[in-house]
Amino acid sequence: MSSAFSGWVLRTAKRQINLLHGGKRSYSQGLMRRGQARWRRARPGGAATQTCLCYPLLYSTDRSYRPTAEDVNYQLLPEKINDILRANEQSCKMADSDPKNRGTILKFESNILASNMPCEDRRSAATCLQSKGNLFGVFDGHAGTACAQSVSERLFYYIAVSLMSQASLEEMELAREKMKPVLPILHWHKHKNDYMYREIASLYADHLRVFWQELIDLDNESGMNVADAMVYAFQRLDSDISLEAQVPTDNQLLRNITLQVAFSGATACVSHVDGIHLHVANSGDCRAVLGVQDHNGTWSSVPLTADHNAFNLSELQRVQSEHPESEEETVVSDQRLLGLLMPFRAFGDVQVKWSEELQKSILQGACDAEPLNIYQYYPANYHTPPYLTATPEVTYHKLRPQDKFLVMASDGLWDLLDNQEVVRLVAEHLSEISIREPQISTEKRSLGTMHDLLLQRRSSRVNTQDRNVATHLIRNAVGTNEDGEVDQERLAAMLSLPEDLSRMYRDDITITVIYFNSSAIEAQYQESEEQ
Template identity: 30%
Template sequence: MLSRTPTLALRAARIAPHVRAVRLPSARFNSTTPQSPSTVRRNAIVAGTLLAASAALYYYESEAMGLIGPNKTEPGFTVTINTSAGVKTWNFERKPEAELEAMLHENEGTTPVGRKGNPVVKWDTNFVASNEPSEDRSAGDIVPRGQAKGWWTTGDVQGKADHPGHRDLVLLSVIDGHAGDATSQLLSKTLHPTIALYLAGLQAGIVPGRSWYNKITDVLTWAKTWSPLNVSRVLQTAYVHLDDNICRTPINQLSTLLAAEDEVEARQKFVAVAQPAAAGAVTATAFVDAENDGLYVAVAGDCRAVAGWQAADGSWRCDVLSEDQMGDNPREVARMRSEHPSYEADTVIRNGRVQGGLQPTRAFGDAVYKWTSAQSAAVADVFRAEGAKPRASRPWNFTPPYVTARPEVTHRTLHNGDEKLKFLVLATDGLWDRITSEEATVLMAAYLANAKRPDVGKVTLAEEIKVKTTEPRPYPVEDLPGQGKRTDGQWAFEGDANAATHLIRNALGGGDRKLRGELLSLHGKVSRYMRDDMTVSVVFFDDEE
């Protein structure tokens, strides 16, 4: 919990280096030696004069050093956390307001599309790190399909109106790493090319999982192969095959490692290749198929996608396009228990986590939940020999794998009666830990109307922007705006040009600027206790030419 009162120790430590010592005149006396009234008055006057001079000197030097006064260093604060090692307290200084604002804006990015016929106008991205370095990543790509020169064209096509935007494919992903950033780094470079490769196969009539006979008939009637069902299969296959390559490569290289002439070099290469398998990452990918009026969202883990639809009468609908795949999701618990023998019912999920360890039930990497115990031990031996720390092998590892990268895929058409798709929010769980899907929709709807306005109460804004939600609501079902526990406080609209920044600002306290400053001033392990890395992409749609 963040304390709002500066500690005396912090205040003294901040002031002491800039205060000159002022020596008071000494007086030799003891309790048995009475002093005359004139002596007492004289000493009091001298002491009072010196104390006033000391205070004036302190104020002058403090002002010169930038310690007090308007827009100067903020007071310190304490953080007290009940850890596994007991209750611990840390002291922090609040960063100046200018530095806090710089943190909110330093990783912003806006990608305009500017291609006639492409329903995506632009996307805004931003991230604020908690881990050092951040374990989150994001990616965004336009795959333009050519009319006559093959399936896609190459080169920079953004902003070029002479390319047929109505045939574009747009891929956007947010990636949340854990146990390091090796997996998220790799996925940011390889996930979209892998998906594009499998989509090219579907364009050629190759449907994943089909028999040879069906593949031949598919080629003869390829126009029927590009369907929501088959596109969903492609997205799932691309995720799973990429993860198989990540996790199997280290195992396949073990025999090569043992036969290498230069053992040290071989170990170094092995550890580098194995890092993405040893770490892990959850991912959400949005795929926009302009030509076929399709929006797909594939999610493996607890990243989330939320769409905002506006009706002709101006009302809004929150459409949650994914479900958090975690160890406390009853559907995921049932699925995992059904995939393993009944004697593992109590160990597959323990305390809401996979084998008591990993919170998401679907992820790339996390190979200790996918390898056999012998394979994990062999990899761990190489890591230790190289001076690297391996992830601990899992208990009750009887019938791996226990974690899969196979995503759940949701499909929507871009046009839905009198409703218009206005935006899509893709974000890692650092955002969703602090605001709900419906709150994000309210914040975005109000932002589109007016990005700069005075702070507004959460209940007031919920009454102003009435948002209905698509039923049934996916897991987790949380309080709607203006209901339950989330009614206190205010939202902030500070004129952010980047919509992702607007959402992050409000997730970090909104109108409570003191809380925001404290959360952003944290660093080290304590920061991760209080907030996660936040990565947000906001995609804007418009069907106007």
């Protein structure tokens, strides 16, 4: 093993374990080099900040805060603000491009705004080709991008093959044995900026094949039900991530990536929509919220996930119950797992899953040129690992005509806006877009009626700047001041903060909004009644 690679492994191991130990964060060295990291930081000239997802860098959600001239090097023009906000916009009309969704999904819109450089969030959207349904996912990485990247491109495959019939799985295996093309499993809906781990694609494909071979051995003729498939896929992928980091290899690039994936971490929220059947699997503190419009026009938010952290009493009790009573006071301290990690469920993060002996073996084996004394980095009270699980909580919801949209987002959004605010903003955006693009009607109307309609449209405008609703949400989350209005000066300042400061005031934000077709949902209910 080359000294250069060994040096990289040493730096990676120290960096990732230091993050759990409360040390430096490599992606914000300018901020974190000043002595030991503090778990809480005060915003300049103000009160203590709100805590971030898991590691030492913290941020404030105080909307009265305005960055000073010392914080910001320049003020952005409106055109540049729009360029930044819209750089990662995505919109896809599912009803036109994907008849398999049975018309219940009209479209989805998505966007990402980075705070970390590189951004640690990821998103995915795909249609299952060998089974029914569409998959949407939001993935929030921490301690680097690697785990979120790996999960974002692999998890849907694991779910999709779990849903496949025995016959389809056997057909795929036969094709692989004969070196023929395998049935396509997913049709991806990708953004031009989406990245893939092409350097390690063959390893991922090999492990997926091992997974479907095991599914064949289960002899399940019709495949798993959706809830079981999602749980099984989450667990199996996390296991594969762990095992891949433990397998010795002379391929330095492969070793590099597998270690990065395992020692970083990612929370995940995934939805599966099949007609009127909606399943949401959540592991961590991303969130899925349903926007519901009652018959009187009132909007309400219906959460379909629960955050897996110390503020969730049942989750706190679950974690404590999995460890001896002697650890009751230490397994969760300072509202963090082992005093370090905010989410209680996540992929990767093997530092709090592997035994001390395994960590020492893997890291010292990779760092022969410069042995690493792993014990100096262990968190205090590390006695009965694993402390973390990737097993998701799955919620089923039968879509109704009043269910208009689903918002899935990383916690960067929910730290700034609550559920009802998000639903309100999407509803206003939906209303504004429908006003801008009125439905064509052949009904004859008087001039007086047309005049009244125009006045109504003018009075009901909410001044929506963005056609993409995810961008609209990001603009409001980042730019809204204490008066509840989008402040152009504040928005410019917040978007021009350098990374080290930006991460103190907001997290990466990733949003996907799925719009449902009320008419198609109603039609499916009518078909069921007729049958």
